[in-house]
Amino acid sequence: MTVIAHISDLHISKSDFDEEMFMLAVAEINELQPDMIILTGDITNNGYYKQFKQATKYLAMFEPPLFAVPGNHDARNLGYQTFEELIGERSWKLTVGDDFTVIGLDSSTPDESSGDIGRPQHLWLEHQLDECVINENFTIVVLHHHVIPIPQTGRERNVLSDSGDILKTLTTHEVDLVLSGHKHVPNIWKINETLIANAGSLCSEKLRGKNTNSYNVYNISEDEIEIYLHKVGEEKFLFGKYPRNGI
Numbered sequence: 001m002t003v004i005a006h007i008s009d010l011h012i013s014k015s016d017f018d019e020e021m022f023m024l025a026v027a028e029i030n031e032l033q034p035d036m037i038i039l040t041g042d043i044t045n046n047g048y049y050k051q052f053k054q055a056t057k058y059l060a061m062f063e064p065p066l067f068a069v070p071g072n073h074d075a076r077n078l079g080y081q082t083f084e085e086l087i088g089e090r091s092w093k094l095t096v097g098d099d100f101t102v103i104g105l106d107s108s109t110p111d112e113s114s115g116d117i118g119r120p121q122h123l124w125l126e127h128q129l130d131e132c133v134i135n136e137n138f139t140i141v142v143l144h145h146h147v148i149p150i151p152q153t154g155r156e157r158n159v160l161s162d163s164g165d166i167l168k169t170l171t172t173h174e175v176d177l178v179l180s181g182h183k184h185v186p187n188i189w190k191i192n193e194t195l196i197a198n199a200g201s202l203c204s205e206k207l208r209g210k211n212t213n214s215y216n217v218y219n220i221s222e223d224e225i226e227i228y229l230h231k232v233g234e235e236k237f238l239f240g241k242y243p244r245n246g247i
Contacts, residue, residue: 002100003034004140005064006197006216008181011073011204012055013045021213022058022203024233030063034217035096037064040181040199041071041108041144043087047079052086059087067094067104071144071182072115072158075108091121093128101132105143107160115145115160115182122165129173138220138244140177141170148191150198153183153208170194174245177218177225186214186229188240195242197227220244 007025011017029037043059044051052074059066070083070090083090090106105125107115117125125141132139147163147170149156160166170178171192178194184201185208200214201207212231216239219226229239 002096002218002220003032004218004220005029005032005034005037006040006179006199006218007037007202008040008144008199008215009042009071009184009201009204009206010039010055010058011042011045011201011206012051012058016045016205018203018205018213021232023061025202025213025215026061028230028232029215030061032217034064036102037062037066038102038140038142038179039066039068040142040179041069042073042181042204043068043071043083044074044079047074047076047082049082052079052082056086067092067102067142069104069142069144070106070108072108072113075110075112078110080106080108080110091124099135099137101128101137102140102142103128105141107143107145114158115143117143117160117162117166122162122169125166126169126173129169129175132175133173139173139175140179141175142179144180145182146180146196146198147178148189148196150183150185150187153185158182167191176245179216184208185211186216186239188227190242193245195225195227195240202232
């Protein structure tokens with residue numbers, strides 16, 4: 001079984017970051033010992049260099065390997081350059097064994113809240129997914145912006161500008177999991193054979209209504225995908241259970 005912890009939207013800053021909540025989450029996730037941590041953007045609140053420097057110290061507290069993509073807040077104030085210097089590549093491909101692939105996409109646009117994958121990155125994604133189909137890989141695609149609206153998040157205004165084309169590519173290639181953040185509200189959609197999972201905010205004070213800080217955990221076996229919603233410092237519960245593609 002492969003276990004993945006999915007965290008998002010830390011918003012590290014002096015104003016919106018809850019350090020106590022973050023430390024609780026670190027302790028919980030390190031005790032869980034997932035195979036990897038996926039971070040779907042908005043590591044910082046303003047993209048400032050000092051915030052990224054602070055973020056590297058916080059992220060180093062996680063024991064499992066962590067892979068991140070930038071969010072719209074990270075791309076502010078030349079943060080897209082700082083991300084590459086201090087965090088890593090903004091788009092990437094991770095292969096685990098012979099049959100497990102994770103693809104990270106940069107959906108941010110400098111100094112814009114809305115998202116966009118863009119034609120060059122889209123073509124690269126299609127090429128990677130073609131290979132995954134040929135090799136019959138279990139495939140996860142990771143990005144910050146949601147590709148389909150999330151309930152209870154108000155008027156839709158920040159979905160990917162090219163979400164229709166991206167969603168078609170994801171579903172026609174039967175991507176198993178699509179992971180995103182951005183809206184600070186956990187949610188699961190299933191489109192055709194593709195699960196689209198959104199994570200809440202791990203430790204930001206920017207929360208909607210009665211939502212609390214949370215993260216998702218995916219237990220991926222040969223037969224099924226279990227998705228658990230973990231409320232930081234509180235309980236966890238089964239968020240969804242689905243058979244794997246082709247089962």
